[in-house]
Amino acid sequence: MALVPYNDSTAVLGKLRHPSAEFHFANHTVRLAQDWNRLGVAAVVWDAAVVLCMYMELGHIELKGKTAIELGAGTGLVGIVAALLGANVTVTDRAPALDFLSANVRDNLPPGLQGAARVSELTWGEGLERYEGGAYDLVLGADIVYLEETFPALLRTLEHLSSQRTVVLLACRLRYERDQRFLSLLRGSFAVQDIHYDAQRDVHLYRATRVTRTRDL
Numbered sequence: 198m199a200l201v202p203y204n205d206s207t208a209v210l211g212k213l214r215h216p217s218a219e220f221h222f223a224n225h226t227v228r229l230a231q232d233w234n235r236l237g238v239a240a241v242v243w244d245a246a247v248v249l250c251m252y253m254e255l256g257h258i259e260l261k262g263k264t265a266i267e268l269g270a271g272t273g274l275v276g277i278v279a280a281l282l283g284a285n286v287t288v289t290d291r292a293p294a295l296d297f298l299s300a301n302v303r304d305n306l307p308p309g310l311q312g313a314a315r316v317s318e319l320t321w322g323e324g325l326e327r328y329e330g331g332a333y334d335l336v337l338g339a340d341i342v343y344l345e346e347t348f349p350a351l352l353r354t355l356e357h358l359s360s361q362r363t364v365v366l367l368a369c370r371l372r373y374e375r376d377q378r379f380l381s382l383l384r385g386s387f388a389v390q391d392i393h394y395d396a397q398r399d400v401h402l403y404r405a406t407r408v409t410r411t412r413d414l
């Protein structure tokens with residue numbers, strides 16, 4: 198699967214071409230390296246990540262002392278901010294993105310918080326036994342609903358990581374009809390609420406919790 202699914206002429210590339218992006222969250226400046234030409238979508242910060250960080254920073258969800266896992270972390274903004282806000286975070290992406298991700302995570306956590314985030318390979322649907330089932334308080338994902346061929350594997354991953362006490366937060370820009378189809382799939386095993394819409398960035402935030410259907414009993 199290509200790491201760069203967008204055509205170079207896409208208008209969105211403007212700010213994504215900058216070699217770095219800077220944010221202020223949780224009383225910290227987060228400075229992230231970006232490298233579109235080398236790693237494409239995994240090495241730039243997407244608006245959905247910013248919206249999810251804003252939501253977390255506003256205290257809408259408790260992070261302190263919680264265990265969290267981020268899927269498709271890219272540059273790691275969400276995982277870094279979750280760690281700055283007190284969570285113990287596993288920050289994941291596919292293997293080619295990990296060196297870049299690790300450097301961004303390391304460079305943006307103060308010495309006392311280096312242990313609060315660990316970077317780990319997780320390709321959706323693969324090797325899930327390496328991650329304890331249902332063990333996380335929070336599963337976080339920003340702009341990870343965009344490749345239809347990954348939807349079944351992404352759903353299996355969310356199901357594996359979640360128990361009924363887990364809160365899944367997905368920040369999504371719904372670009373295509375097919376993205377809605379993922380939400381329909383998700384509703385098969387999770388109760389899904391649209392909890393926030395950032396109109397400026399056109400990003401929806403969904404909160405999902407695992408449900409047991411009577412057919413599962």
Ligand SMILES: C[S@@+](CC[C@H](N)C(=O)[O-])C[C@H]1O[C@@H](n2cnc3c(N)ncnc32)[C@H](O)[C@@H]1O
Pocket residue numbers: 238239240241242243244245246268269270271272273274290291294319320321338339340341344347
């Ligand atoms: C649009 S980027 C979003 C990156 C980051 N979350 C953000 O919002 O800035 C999508 C991310 O999903 C990751 N991804 C795509 N397919 C994946 C798969 N099958 N398994 C794991 N990660 C995947 C990509 O490597 C990339 O980092």
